[in-house]
Amino acid sequence: MTKKRNRSMIQRRLIPTYIFLIIVAFLSVFPFYWMISAATNTSFEVANGKLTLGGHFIENFQNLVNGNELWRAMGNSFLYSILQTVLAILICSLAGFGFELYHDKKKDVLFSIILLAMMIPQVATMIPLFRLLSSAKLLNSALGFILPSLSTPFLIMMFRQNSRNFPVDVMEAARIDGLSEIGIFVRMYMPMMKATYAAAAVITFMNAWNSYLWPKVIMTLPESQTMPMLIANLSGGYTTDYGVLMVGVLFCSIPTMIVFFVLQKQFAEGITGAVK
Incomplete structure (x- = not known):
C-alpha cells in the first residue's frame, strides 16, 4: 500500500x-504544422491566417516548379553539401587525431591559435575570401563554395575532445603489429569514432545546406543557386505568393530533417563523446 x-x-x-x-x-x-498547412493553401488564405489544411498543394508545387529551377537548385545544394560534409569531417578528424594523440606543447599553442579563429565573424573574412577565390577563378563552382568551410575550429575541437577517449594502448599494440599511422587512423580510429563522425556529419550537412550568405556572394550565376537562394528569390519583388513560398521552405527542410532523424542516436552519442 x-x-x-x-x-x-x-x-x-x-x-x-x-x-x-x-x-x-x-x-x-506548431511552426512545422503551420508550414505544411500554408503549403496547401493559397496566398490569400495564408495571409488571412488560415491554419487548416487546404487543397492547393499541387497547384502551389506546379507554380514553384514552372517559375523556378527547383530541381537544379536542389541538385546544387545536395552536391555542395555532400562534398563539404565528406571533405570537412575527413580533414577535421585528421586534425583532431593529430592534435590529441600526437600531443606536445607546440601543438597546444597552434590549437589555441586555431580556436581564436572562432572569434572572427564570417562577415569580416568575406571580402578577402571573395577576392582570393575570384582571382583563382573559382566563382560559381563547388570548390569555391566548400573551401572556406573545409577546416572549421569547432569540428577540430570536437574531434580532439572526443579523441581523448580513444585508447592509446590500442595504438601501441597496432604499431607493434606493424600497422602504419595511416592504417591506425583508417582501420582503428575511424570505426571507433563513428558516433563523432555522425555528429560532425549532421552539423556540417545542416550548416552547408542552410548556408545563404556565402553562396549569395560566391554564386553569381542563376544556374549555380542553392535552395536557400531560391527561397529568398521567391519572397522578392512587389508581391509574394506565400503558398508557393511555403512549398519551397518545405522542400528545403525535408533533407535536413531526414539526416537528423536517421542519425539522431549517433548524433547524441557523438556530442557526449562516446567511443565504441
Missing part, C-alpha cells in the same frame, strides 16, 4: 512537469 501511495504522490507531483512539456512540445511542433 505504501508503494502505491508513493507512486501516486510522485505522479501527482509530475503533473505540472507533464503539462509544461506538452506546452513546449506544442510550441515546437
